[in-house]
Amino acid sequence: MKKLLATLMIGASAVLLAACGNKTSSSKRRSVSLMQTAELLSLDTSNHADFTTWNTLENSMEGLYRANKNNEPAPASATSVVKPTNHGLTYTFHLRQNAKWSNGDPLTAQDFVTAWRRSVSPTAKSGYNYIFSGIKNADAITASKKSPKTLGAYALNKHTLQVKLEHPMPYFNKMMVLPAFFPENSTALKKFGSKYGTASKYMYYNGPFKVTGWNGTNDNWTLKRNKYYYDKKAIHLDELKYSVVKDANTAHELFDQKKLDDATITGVTAKGLQKNQDLIHERKAGTYYLRLNLRSGQPLANQKMRQAVSLVLNRQQLTKDVLADGSEPAYTYTSRDLAKDPTTGKDFAEETTPSDPYDVAKAKKLWAQGVKEAGQKGTVKMNVVGDDQTITKNVAQFVQASIKKSLPDAQVTVKSLPAKGQQSAEQTGSFDMEQVFWLADFADPISFMSILQSSNPQDYGKYKDNYFDKQYQEASSSHAAEVKQYWQNMRNLQDRLNTTMPVVPLYQMVESHLVNPNLKGVLRHPVGEDDYTRAYLSH
Structure with missing residues (x-):
């Protein structure tokens, strides 16, 4: 949706x-x-x-x-x-x-x-x-x-x-x-x-x-x-x-008080309850990611700087230590378990996963090159905007700490906003990085790709890439009924995102529910x- x-x-x-x-x-x-x-x-x-x-x-x-x-x-x-x-x-x-x-x-x-x-x-x-x-x-x-x-x-x-x-x-x-x-x-x-x-x-x-x-x-x-x-x-x-109910600990307490019978739990709360007999894991074909602001003059308008941000994020650490709720690392914008590529027999996300999703040394080099290309002087100040849920704040702090630790002269401010506030920041472009979730509308990669085409009203980060748009247009028109060509377009689209990095995948949702x-x-x-x-x- x-x-x-x-x-x-x-x-x-x-x-x-x-x-x-x-x-x-x-x-x-x-x-x-x-x-x-x-x-x-x-x-x-x-x-x-x-x-x-x-x-x-x-x-x-x-x-x-x-x-x-x-x-x-x-x-x-x-x-x-x-x-x-x-x-x-x-x-x-x-x-x-x-x-x-x-x-x-x-x-x-x-x-x-x-x-x-x-x-x-x-x-x-x-x-x-x-x-x-x-x-x-x-x-x-x-x-x-x-x-x-x-x-x-x-x-x-x-x-x-x-x-x-x-x-x-x-x-x-x-x-x-x-x-x-x-x-x-x-x-x-x-x-x-x-x-x-x-x-x-x-x-x-x-x-x-x-x-x-x-x-x-x-x-x-x-x-x-x-x-x-x-x-x-x-x-x-x-x-x-x-x-x-925005807080996982509150949800757990309400469940224990017999006021909730299906409580979504995350983070530290979830970590301590993974052996609870009432716990179920619900896998979702959805990806949590950072939408980056590519508008001219913005810190992350430079591709190499965007790549560097992605490379300093240890997603295994994020899912194990911060989320601890069964969620899994996401290395592609398109989630795993969404669809199998019928031309290869492989899970689409797995076959398009980049070979080096976490590489701090490479990130430092790209960051230095990007800062020079962009003409940045002194501290590069950025913000990460998200809603005011506890888990959202925790993920934002992880992103903040990862960038501070590995990228020189980078400073990240966390902005946690009510839903209406985040919506306003999103629509006006008042963000450098925005915490976003996309749950597939239907079981096909095009459900993910559609919102990143430059003509899409949800392209709030202003990603405009002629190659991406051309591949999407072919997939959604002349190649729609041609299986081999269609899936080649899909692979080309994901590969392009892996390079241009308008979005930084963080983790794939696996919900923990007390039921x-x-x-x-x-x-x-x-x-x-x-x-x-x-x-x-x-x-």
């Missing part, structure tokens, strides 16, 4: 403690609480995208598909997984005729068309309009060259949505599980206007639950059953209760958001 790149967070769920119940007995406990590590800023997918938003909407909204237990697209609002026609250029979705919104309105094809037009518009603020690229006229619309009404998404009738592409996209069905492609209720958009999605009452929901109790600023909200949901028998819980063993039925996806909609509590 984009899951807003400014935030280093991943949602965790927790069950409100009381007596244990089972999924069939109405007399037993049927309330579950979900922990998030950052504030909820919006529910409007056209104008906002981050983990808390998407984790909340994953359980209260529904797109054409949901990801099943095998992490494959499965029918949701659509009656089946569609096979494209017209040489891979046309997808025709038939919607469930009994699907309804939480206000009782029927779900229609026009709700998807309306939402997608809002989201692809150049005025959309989510930074996610690029995800529609490949759909007819999407790029032209985002570039303000055509009207959103020309988007290749059509309501053929009340329950039939047709999508036309500009070129084949073999991964298109995988993309349809993303919250970015969720529908939006046309009545709500007209009724609430600019307030749409700014509080829970200013939206309608078409999923198993509806959001209640969020006024736009508070740190607690509740998802309650949508009485109009078409598959009520599959839903075993009455409530999903969310609260924001009540009575919580069952959660679909924990390595790609995308975890799904609690069919969860239940057993004896």
Whole structure:
């Protein structure tokens, strides 16, 4: 998801403690609480995208598909997984005729068309309009060259949505599980206007639950059953209760106090609990990294200086001593376990890993050369910007100490900001290094590569490389359906990033969760958001 790149967070769920119940007995406990590590800023997918938003909407909204237990697209609002026609250029979705919104309105094809037009518009603020690229006229619309009404998404009738592409996209069905492609209720958009999605009452929901109790600023909200949901028998819980918990030690304490049943833990807290019987490790196809500011005149606009920063970071030490939660070193921007290169049979990230990811002696030489090339005089002052979670601060301090120890005349200041503050710094370019997390939207390297193309609205570091853009363009158009050429493009893209270093990979997420063993039925996806909609509590 984009899951807003400014935030280093991943949602965790927790069950409100009381007596244990089972999924069939109405007399037993049927309330579950979900922990998030950052504030909820919006529910409007056209104008906002981050983990808390998407984790909340994953359980209260529904797109054409949901990801099943095998992490494959499965029918949701659509009656089946569609096979494209017209040489891979046309997808025709038939919607469930009994699907309804939480206000009782029927779900229609026009709700998807309306939402997608809002989201692809150049005025959309989510930074996610690029995800529609490949759909007819999407790029032209985002570039303000055509009207959103020309988007290749059509309501053929009340329950039939047709999508036309500009070129084949073999991964298109995988993309349809993303919250970015969720529908939006046309009545709500007209009724609430600019307030749409700014509080829970200013939206309608078409999923198993509806959001209640969020006024736009508070740190607690509740998802309650949508009485109009078409598959009520599959839903075993009455409530999903969310609260924001930023500190791992606090999460652990709440778990011990039986106030959380699924607590995400990190750092020292996690290190001491690795043998706990309630601990599980959840592997995610996501990478934590530093986004570097490449704007002219900035300290890290020089490529050799960027390479030096990467080379002084001992990622083994970071994951073992600082994180200590099962997370693994990341040596490529693209995460391991995301996809296997079908032309080589190898894990894509592993086959593109650089041979010398940690080399202090080489870093010192590159730094000296880069400083001279850039005309830097005296101390090179830099900042590293991140959110205000404890784990984020710890990682920032590791980066700060590593650079100070190994790179002469380098000084790093740590800036820990609330979510809105980091978002502002990101969008205005007020950072030298920004702590960022990217969780793949779908199981293909292009999900990572897309946000670094120079035309992408999320290219906040202002990376512009003609070779990278050309390789991406080929992969997303003429080579999209040519397996050998497509994967060569993917390898070229990652190799280019290894050299130009606009982003510095730090570690791959492996979440440590303390989980009540009575919580069952959660679909924990390595790609995308975890799904609690069919969860239940057993004896």
